[in-house]
Amino acid sequence: MGEDGSAAVVLDAERWLELRPLRALLDAGVSVAEIARQTGLNRRTVKKYLSQEAPMSVPRRVVPAGHRTPVLGPFGHVIDAWLRAELLLKGTVIHERLVAQYGFTGHYQRVKLYLQEARPRIAAEMGIGPDELAGLHRRFEVVPGAQAQVDWGDEGGILAHVGIPKVYSFHMVLSYSRDPFCCFTTSQDLATFWRCHRRAFAHFGGVPKSIVYDRTKTVVRRHVAPGVAVPLHPEAVAFAGHYDFDVDVLAAYRPTGKGRVERQVTIVRDHVLAGRGFASIEELDAAFAAWVPLRRARTHRTHGEVIGVRAARDHAALRPIPPRPYRVAERHLRHVGKDCLVAFAGNLYSVPARRVRHRQLVEIRATAGTVTLHTTMPGPGGETLLASHPRAVGRGARIVDPAHWDGLPDGHTRAVTTGDPPAPPARPRPPATAGGPLQALLNRAAAAQVTVDRRPLSVYDQLTGTAPFTARSASKDA
Structure with missing residues (x-):
């Protein structure tokens, strides 16, 4: 550092120029700690340089012998002229023009750093404050139909x-x-x-x-x-x-x-x-x-x-509308579920069970009013359409064509029981035959269906006038 402290003054000036644009944040109520966190500086450093005015005098730097001129130096007056014509000209545009028109070989970051200093300076020359500059935009007008x-x-x-x-x-x-x-x-x-x-x-x-x-x-x-x-x-x-x-x-x-x-x-x-x-x-x-x-x-x-x-x-001045409208269709690929339903936009749409398999990939073409499902490979006749449905409104709907489930088990053979043995079905009486009971007995199939009356043995004892069969049997045993 020189005897007059010039290096320290230069450092203070650079630090002040770096933090001076953040004074507006401090005035708006942002804390010093928050500004320090955003800048990566110590809180005391931020407070010091935001609370003071610019240094009264900043000594000029002495460029050492043999030090090369900054690569952007010859182009500074060109950039200033462009900014005076259009203050909000983008840095990327300036860099492109410098490369194309003036053979500039430097990086875009050099242009960006230069603009951080040049744009406020040009704005001050034109009498535009920082707050006004932040809210500016270019107004444009167009010709009819454009x-x-x-x-x-x-x-x-x-x-x-x-x-x-x-x-x-x-x-x-x-x-x-x-x-x-x-x-x-x-x-x-x-x-x-x-x-x-x-x-x-x-x-x-x-x-x-x-x-x-x-x-x-x-x-x-x-x-x-x-x-x-x-x-x-x-x-x-x-x-x-x-x-x-x-x-x-x-x-x-x-x-x-x-x-x-x-x-x-x-x-x-x-x-x-x-x-x-x-x-x-x-x-x-x-x-x-x-x-x-x-x-x-x-x-x-x-x-x-x-x-x-x-x-x-x-x-x-508008251009004419083509006679044939262009209809946009969303195209998506989805897998077929085991229930022959395909999910799209939170809803389910059916496809024919006889033409698809589980996990088969199908293409969905959706318009504002319809949803069509197609195979990814055309059939023998070039046909790809599997099904067409009206598009569901909202989510959670199931759009099913019952014909798509033809051939699938419907559960009509299933039976349940409560556990009680079922009652035997009543045998129907055979129709009367032309030959009477004898013919019915000779007919083997009909004989199996003849109902025979059952009587106790005591009935026969009474008919013959003899002692009961059961009593005689008991006396012989005695």
């Missing part, structure tokens, strides 16, 4: 009293005119999502050139790191190709990118749903359809025109 935005709304148990536990609202808004569309569903699955698109296209009378989405699983196949191309769901690619529109997926955590439809979700709740009772999905859709003319008659506060007038230009 864009629509899509989002879901969760309406909760609005129909729980009629046995529908959950209701969702699907929203599409044309970005140029803010003309709205909304319909209500009980599911957010793939088939329902794209079926709502077809209804929206019919409502507007055409297809926009692009549609903005967030990273929903019905559009994005999986999440990726920032700066990496987002892989789209195959059905989203097929649907967009059929209707000829571009899929525009927002970056993660960027709700302002589709603020028009985000605002529309709240407007529909306030003007259509609030304070009303409904008994079905159809009543919800009818309530929105009745409100649309009122919405189109209003003057929008942003573009200053009547929404219906501007919507007419928007509709005229």
Whole structure:
């Protein structure tokens, strides 16, 4: 350290610059201990530098001889110029442009560290405070027919009293005119999502050139790191190709990118749903359809025109709807159970017992209204369909065609007993024969069925007038 303590002053200045941006947290009520935990510094160090002002004078560093110039040095003025033109320009974009236009060979982290110092400095030059900078976003306008935005709304148990536990609202808004569309569903699955698109296209009378989405699983196949191309769901690619529109997926955590439809979700709740009772999905859709003319008659506060007038230009610029609709079907593989039932979405669907075996793998193709089950390998005639059922609403249902169980044991041969010996069945009397009793005796089969009367021996003693048989036998014994 120099005699004037310059090294200590430089260290204090660096530490102050590092912790100064955290002063806002301290002013907002965050404890010093919490700030220290987030920064990894000692609590006393944080308290020291957040409680003082900037050092009065910071001596300039002396670059030793032979020390190379930082690799970002020649490009600093270029980055500053870009920031003056667009203060919120992303660091990844700046790095890409430096590499492509100026041959920059440094790592993105160097650009990131430079922006941490340069962006607040440029903002101060432009008279923008730190709080204002954090809440800024770029507003954009589009030409008629160019864009629509899509989002879901969760309406909760609005129909729980009629046995529908959950209701969702699907929203599409044309970005140029803010003309709205909304319909209500009980599911957010793939088939329902794209079926709502077809209804929206019919409502507007055409297809926009692009549609903005967030990273929903019905559009994005999986999440990726920032700066990496987002892989789209195959059905989203097929649907967009059929209707000829571009899929525009927002970056993660960027709700302002589709603020028009985000605002529309709240407007529909306030003007259509609030304070009303409904008994079905159809009543919800009818309530929105009745409100649309009122919405189109209003003057929008942003573009200053009547929404219906501007919507007419928007509709005229939309692309035509293809004559043949594209129907999206969810495809899943499931195993057949011992009871010839296949589980899907919390419900059970039957398949023919004569055409499947236990644990056989079958393919489920589900749309919003039907569930069809297919074999994975086509039969001799190329047929794969095993069964077709209406799609169950909710969970826990069993959709069974009784004919699918033909040939399976039904339990009709099973018998039970209480343990008591069963009574012998009564023998029916044989029919009278033409030959009388003698003929009946000669007939062996009939003779076995002749009923013979039984009498005691005393009856015969009385008939002959002799002593009883039992008494005579007793005297001889004496």
